[in-house]
Amino acid sequence: MTKSKFNQCFIVAIASGKGGVGKSIATVNTAEMLVRLGYKVAVVDADLGLSNCAALLNESVPATVMDIKKGRCDVEDVMLKTQGDFTLVTGADEPESDVLDWSELYTSLDQVLRKLRLENDFILIDTPAGASDLSFWALDRADMGVLVVVGEPTAISDVYRFCKFVLDVDPTYPFAAVVNFAEDENEAQNVLERFNTIVRHFMNREFSYLGYIPLDDLVRNSVTDQFPVVRAHPEHQVTKELEYIASALVGISKKNEKNPVTTSTEAEVSNQ
Ligand SMILES: Nc1ncnc2c1ncn2[C@@H]1O[C@H](COP(=O)(O)OP(=O)(O)OP(=O)(O)O)[C@@H](O)[C@H]1O
Ligand SMILES: [Mg+2]
Numbered sequence: 001m002t003k004s005k006f007n008q009c010f011i012v013a014i015a016s017g018k019g020g021v022g023k024s025i026a027t028v029n030t031a032e033m034l035v036r037l038g039y040k041v042a043v044v045d046a047d048l049g050l051s052n053c054a055a056l057l058n059e060s061v062p063a064t065v066m067d068i069k070k071g072r073c074d075v076e077d078v079m080l081k082t083q084g085d086f087t088l089v090t091g092a093d094e095p096e097s098d099v100l101d102w103s104e105l106y107t108s109l110d111q112v113l114r115k116l117r118l119e120n121d122f123i124l125i126d127t128p129a130g131a132s133d134l135s136f137w138a139l140d141r142a143d144m145g146v147l148v149v150v151g152e153p154t155a156i157s158d159v160y161r162f163c164k165f166v167l168d169v170d171p172t173y174p175f176a177a178v179v180n181f182a183e184d185e186n187e188a189q190n191v192l193e194r195f196n197t198i199v200r201h202f203m204n205r206e207f208s209y210l211g212y213i214p215l216d217d218l219v220r221n222s223v224t225d226q227f228p229v230v231r232a233h234p235e236h237q238v239t240k241e242l243e244y245i246a247s248a249l250v251g252i253s254k255k256n257e258k259n260p261v262t263t264s265t266e267a268e269v270s271n272q
Helices: 023-036 065-069 102-119 133-141 153-169 185-203 217-225 237-258 266-270
Strands: 010-015 041-045 087-090 122-126 144-149 175-182 208-214
Touching: 010 023, 010 133, 010 237, 023 041, 023 122, 023 144, 023 175, 023 208, 023 217, 023 237, 041 102, 065 102, 087 102, 102 122, 102 133, 133 153, 144 153, 144 185, 144 237, 153 185, 175 185, 175 237, 185 208, 208 237
Parallel strands: 010 122, 010 144, 041 087, 041 122, 144 175, 175 208
Antiparallel strands: none
């Protein structure tokens, strides 16, 4: 078994209210930055049927968690070592209408997570947009949720509705925010403050700022090129901001090692 740097693995679920806000881009680039900072990292693409982390990295998926669930392969077969030196696990790469026996799928996802936990310092779970069972599975298993927030009013109300779902069940759930599509840090802080004003008013909570991803054509082009921006442009401002986000996660994970936060148990979600 590979030795990991931490005693325990820190799991982060990357979530959002609406789609297309940059969750997958934030996930793969942060994973790659964490590797550069010296950590062992895995990404679970839990956006079943719409998985695109492998495409963002120009990697071919050997097998998916859905294949485990269907008895076509073992847990080891879904672990892909990417060129960025982190492990990628894809939930499913095509929509399958006969699938939705959730409890069996969660069993396979949990099997994968158990193995990844033993071998990694960080697991980042890329979740589907909005309030879905899979987003809640990911948040339940995670030590914290990272909300990707963007400045449009509709996006802010969507992310508010999403986290209200979670906070109504667990008012102390640990969330932090990454702001995407911001011109600069000032704009990113303003976007988060607009969001926090609502969350403070209605839920008496405030989300901490993890960092921001600049609105930049380099990011858009990295999708077309299937080459992560932090690898293509190691000295660029976008990469520096992603390094800041990765370092902030390291800081939180170290604090969490001393004071672990527990949410609900695995059994509760598997029984849904
Ligand atoms: N900082 C940025 N600057 C410019 N374009 C960006 C930026 N972030 C994301 N994009 C664009 O937004 C698109 C959506 O990003 P991404 O696929 O990461 O979103 P997502 O939240 O994972 O979407 P989905 O909900 O469909 O999974 C990208 O293909 C890219 O073109
Ligand atoms: Mg995505």
